[in-house]
Amino acid sequence: MTRNFATWPIILLLTVLSLPLFIMYLFLLVDTFSNTPPGSLLPNEFTLEHWRFLIDPTITGDIWKPTLTTFLFAASMMVIVVSVSATAGYALSRLALPFRRFVLSGIMVMHAFPSVTLIIGVFLVLQFAGLYNSLIGVILVKASLMLPFGIWIMKGFYDAVPWEIEMAGVQDGASRFTVWRRIILPQVKPGLLSLALFAFIDGWSEYMLPRILAPSSDFEVLSMYLNTVSDPNSSTYNFNIFKSVGLFYTLPVLALFVLFQNRLMNIFGGGTKG
Amino acid sequence: MQISIRNFTKTFDATTVIDDMNLTIRDGEMLALLGPSGCGKSTTLFTISGIHRMDKGQLMFxxxxxxxxxxxxxxxGVVFQNYALYPHMNVFENIAFPLTVRKDAKADIDREVRAIAALTHISELLERRPGQLSGGQQQRVALARALVRKPDVLLLDEPLANLDAKLRLEMRSEIRRIQLETGITAVLVTHDQVEAMSMCDRIAIMKKGEIVQIDTPADMYSNPRTSFVAGFLGNPPISFLSGIAMENAFSVAPIKLRVPLVPQEGIADGTQLKLGVRPEHFGPEGDIAVEGRIAFAETQGRENLYDVALADGSVLRSIQPAGRNWALGDTVRWHIDSKSVFVFTDDGQRL
Incomplete structure (x- = not known):
């Protein structure tokens, strides 16, 4: 490969710009495994005591139950978002629906709304349906707020599948549903996978909706748990434990990003196959 | 199986693409729908396949x-222009798809797929994915998939358009061979007159949603019904001269050209006419002399192609065997073979 400009100035610039972030994350990691004497910048001992919350529920309360709840929350949201987007995106891309343009622009507008502005309406609906203060209610709200994004993305992926492939399937004697399931769906698999990841990560990091829509319920997600740990008035307040819990909370997201980063970028490619 | 289309009308939104068309495709024949883009040939094909619905008319298998x-x-069975193979299935699964949809027994599917793969010469490719195949091989797979469930009719939508020149030649004869071996009724849509003439039993030339003429390739070439048909068939194409009728002859006064209208008598003097001269009927031999200057010369190896500009500015094309070469700018006195020319009225109808 020939280079027509030197790369080192760019690398240098990027390094300088990202250094503050990098140092912050480094100290976050270092602090969870060490103690630093007051007034000093550098740690003086290695310890695992800040990670004891994993096995000792007396320090900050049991962490595994919120972890499981968060996992359930994120996973069910992922299932809803993926299944609805996969079908709705296909319908909007391929079927001659009445009011198709209207629905499409409606989805676009909904995507533009910040979820906070809808919160009062959502609250009323949940209250009316008897789902206020329940995990199911929060999952439904969170999933439906993500649907416009998901449907729009999936429509883009379906649009990129050649029309002839679908017609060939119909010509071969398969019903529209069989064609969708056996021929079209495999073509949009990259889109489905990245959408699933996005939905999972989005659900995993959600804080506000459970907080507002289920304030007094008996379930707790990790973000709320983290908030309790960080309360400076609590007797258990310990900055390094807070950091450790925070790191624990971020780990699955980091792992997913590392494992699937190529797939995640795929979603912004407009549905071309990677 | 004989396919007949009766009184077929198709409209898209407000535009009528095809108006009251009648067409019969005989059992076992290969018919070409030939025409420029937008003439309704693909619409006709996809109506036979069922992708488009007829607005009016009847389709009989x-x-x-x-x-x-x-x-x-x-x-x-349909072969699409871009083959439309299923990219996530291998060749075997692609060909087997129509049979699995029909829920045939596994052993039957295996036997049928291998038989059709042998016919289309792709037996050794069954494990490959479409992405690992060349254009010609993909074409063969698409053919095999279209034929595997023994359809009543095989429809080919510009099947050679995506192939390079050499493969096109090979697949032209391959498709014809497979069609003859299976004895299937086939319809080929193309805008390439060479494909239509070389592959098909009959050609239906279409223009603006109407079938202008339907004939065997040889008859259509030697006996075109309109100037459109004459201009569409033949490469290099036919050239036209404008003139008027004068004393039972086609006449271009400024260059003193007179071609007698042998069978047609009684055309009023002064009627506007067009004379069609194929390149092979204009050259050093012939019976009606025309003087002109070589305005363009192209070497094609075996033959040379010349454009001869006449004194009034009109141009006649000529194709001559290589050997005796004329140069650009030479003045020549060549002849038109008056027995082989076509005379058309001003609106294109053959006299």
Whole structure:
């Protein structure tokens, strides 16, 4: 490969710009495994005591139950978002629906709304349906707020599948549903996978909706748990434990990003196959 | 199986693409729908397949009226221009797809797929994915998939358009061989007159949603009904001269050209006419002399192609065997073979 400009100035610039972030994350990691004497910048001992919350529920309360709840929350949201987007995106891309343009622009507008502005309406609906203060209610709200994004993305992926492939399937004697399931769906698999990841990560990091829509319920997600740990008035307040819990909370997201980063970028490619 | 289209009308939104068309495709023949883009040939093809519905008219497969049936129930094999293979399945699964949809027994599927793969010469490719195949191989797979469930009719939509020149030549004869071996009724849509003439039993030339002429390739070439048909068939194409009728002859006064209208008598003097001269009927031999200057010369190896500009500015094309070469700018006195020319009225009808 020939280079027509030197790369080192760019690398240098990027390094300088990202250094503050990098140092912050480094100290976050270092602090969870060490103690630093007051007034000093550098740690003086290695310890695992800040990670004891994993096995000792007396320090900050049991962490595994919120972890499981968060996992359930994120996973069910992922299932809803993926299944609805996969079908709705296909319908909007391929079927001659009445009011198709209207629905499409409606989805676009909904995507533009910040979820906070809808919160009062959502609250009323949940209250009316008897789902206020329940995990199911929060999952439904969170999933439906993500649907416009998901449907729009999936429509883009379906649009990129050649029309002839679908017609060939119909010509071969398969019903529209069989064609969708056996021929079209495999073509949009990259889109489905990245959408699933996005939905999972989005659900995993959600804080506000459970907080507002289920304030007094008996379930707790990790973000709320983290908030309790960080309360400076609590007797258990310990900055390094807070950091450790925070790191624990971020780990699955980091792992997913590392494992699937190529797939995640795929979603912004407009549905071309990677 | 004989396919007949009766009084077929198709409109998209407000535009009528095809108006009251009638066409019969004989059992076992290969028919080309030939025409420029937008003439309705693909619309006709996709109507036979069931992708488009007829607005008016009737479609018969043999004695069966299939006008109202969806594609799935028509038993039609289609080869699309870009082959439309399923990218996530290997060649075997691609060919087997129509049979698995029909829920055939596994052993039957295996046997059928291998038989059709042998016929189309792709037996050694069955494990490959479409992405690992060349254009010609993909074409063969698409053919095999279209043929595997023994359709009543095989439809080919510009099957050679995506191939390079050499493969096109090879696949032209391959498609014809497979069609003859299976004895299937086939319809080929193309805008390439060479494909239509070399592959098909009959050609239907279409223009603006109408069939202008339907004939065997040889008859159509030697006996075109309109100037459009004459201009569409033949490469290099026919050239036209404008003139008027004068004393039972086609006449271009400024260059003193007179071609007698032998069979047609009684055309009023002064009627505007067009004379069509094929390149092979204009050259050093012939009976009616025309003087002109070589305005363009192209070497094609075996033959040379010349454009001869006449004194009034009109141009006649000529194709001559290589050997005796004329140079650009040479003045020549060549002849038109008056027995082989076509005379058309001003609106293109053959006299």
């Amino acid at each position: 043999g004695d069966r009226d299939v006008s109202g049936l969806p594609s799935q129930k028509r038993n039609v």
